[in-house]
Every structure is written in structure tokens, then in C-alpha cells.
Amino acid sequence: MSRYEQGLKRQIEYNKPYWEDINVGAHALGPGASAPSLVPITGSNIYVLAFNGNATLEQAYGSLEMLHNYKEHTDIRPHIHWSPTTNAAGNVKWFFEYTIANMGETFTAAQTISAISSSNGIAWQNINKEIGIIPSTLLKIGSIVSFRLYRDPTDAADTYPDNAALLSVGIHYEINTPGSRQVAIK
Numbered sequence: 001m002s003r004y005e006q007g008l009k010r011q012i013e014y015n016k017p018y019w020e021d022i023n024v025g026a027h028a029l030g031p032g033a034s035a036p037s038l039v040p041i042t043g044s045n046i047y048v049l050a051f052n053g054n055a056t057l058e059q060a061y062g063s064l065e066m067l068h069n070y071k072e073h074t075d076i077r078p079h080i081h082w083s084p085t086t087n088a089a090g091n092v093k094w095f096f097e098y099t100i101a102n103m104g105e106t107f108t109a110a111q112t113i114s115a116i117s118s119s120n121g122i123a124w125q126n127i128n129k130e131i132g133i134i135p136s137t138l139l140k141i142g143s144i145v146s147f148r149l150y151r152d153p154t155d156a157a158d159t160y161p162d163n164a165a166l167l168s169v170g171i172h173y174e175i176n177t178p179g180s181r182q183v184a185i186k
Contacts, residue, residue: 017071022064023170032059032148039085039163042124050085050163051092051151059150064171066143071176073137079130080149081167084119090160091116096131097148102140103184119160126167142184145171 026049036049036058051058066076078096095114101107113132119125134145149169152158 017174018176019172020067020069020175021170021172022067023168024062024064025168026060026166029060029062029149029166029169032061032150034058036060036166037163039165041083041165048083048165048167050165051153053092053153053158053160053162053164055154057150057152057154059148060166061146061148062169063144063146066139066141066145066173068141069175069177070139070141071174072140074139074174076134076136076139076145077130077172078113078132078134078147078169079128079172080117080169081126081128082117083124083126083165083167084121084160085123085163085165087121087123088160088162089119089121091118091157092151092160092164093117093155093158094129094131095148095150095152097150098134099146100134100136100139101144101146102138103142107144107146116157119164124165130172 034056036051038047039050040047093114093116095112097110097112099107099110115129115131117127117129
């Protein structure tokens with residue numbers, strides 16, 4: 001391979017996106033007025049948050065900070081890990097309401113994205129579901145994403161009849177450096 005071809009190959013590799021993940025365990029989330037209950041994983045002594053499958057909208061709150069390796073001004077992708085608590089099949093509709101603020105700026109108006117995730121009839125299966133894409137042309141390192149995660153079992157698209165156990169919530173984001181060159185500036 002010529003030096004020119006080697007240089008092209010390095011340039012192509014350099015321009016490929018690399019991804020990272022910020023995760024928050026479900027127990028670290030703050031409970032809402034209608035908080036999810038705690039249920040044991042497969043009958044163990046280990047408990048997780050369970051969002052109702054009957055009639056009650058249940059919710060939890062949290063915040064994440066964009067890390068220093070974040071490629072500024074690129075979209076971010078909220079996602080969750082969840083498990084069906086029974087062998088029933090059906091869909092769970094998850095909602096992610098969010099607001100964002102860069103350092104020294106005010107929070108944006110809240111917006112909501114949602115996604116439908118299917119249970120295939122296997123209790124306690126770890127299911128990863130991207131909730132949507134947040135266009136982030138203004139986001140920088142240190143930006144705060146505050147959110148409310150909820151399930152509304154009365155939504156027609158939510159057909160899973162039982163508790164949906166939340167394991168974690170996070171954001172996938174594109175990176176371009178191992179960190180920032182200064183404490184608060186990329």
C-alpha cells in the first residue's frame with residue numbers, strides 16, 4: 001500500500017463516528033408524584049423500578065451532563081434498558097420529556113419524544129430501546145439534559161399489560177476526542 005493510500009485509509013478511519021454512553025441506573029432517578037413501584041428481579045432480593053401496565057401513568061426524573069469527550073453540536077440519542085416482568089407479549093410506549101441548558105444559559109422549553117418497545121414474551125429479558133433523537137446543534141460539553149421518563153399505559157399503543165421494569169436510562173453520543181483541552185471548553 002502506497003503512502004498516499006495509507007494516508008487516505010487513516011483519513012477515512014478518522015472521519016468515522018465513534019460513540020460513547022452516559023448511563024444512570026434506574027434507582028438514581030427521582031420519583032415523580034406517581035412513582036414506579038419496586039419489584040424484585042426474578043424473585044431475588046434485587047429490586048428495580050416497575051412502571052405500571054394497568055391505568056396509572058408513572059414517572060421518574062433525572063439529569064445528565066454532557067461529558068468532555070462529546071463531539072459538540074451533534075445529535076444525542078436517549079435510550080433505556082428495560083425488562084418485561086412476565087411472559088406476556090405486547091408493546092410498552094416510553095416517553096422522554098427533556099429540557100437542555102448550556103453552561104451560563106437558560107433551559108429550553110420542554111419537548112417530548114417517545115418510542116414503542118416490544119416484549120416478545122420472555123420475562124426479565126434485558127431490552128435496549130432508543131427513544132429517539134434529540135437534535136443538538138447547540139449542545140456543548142457541560143450542557144445539562146434534565147428529563148422526565150414515563151409510561152402511560154392508557155395510551156392506545158401501549159399493549160403490554162404488566163409492569164415494565166426500568167434498569168437504566170442513558171444517552172448515546174458521538175465523540176471526537178478523549179476529553180477537552182480545558183476544564184469547561186472543548
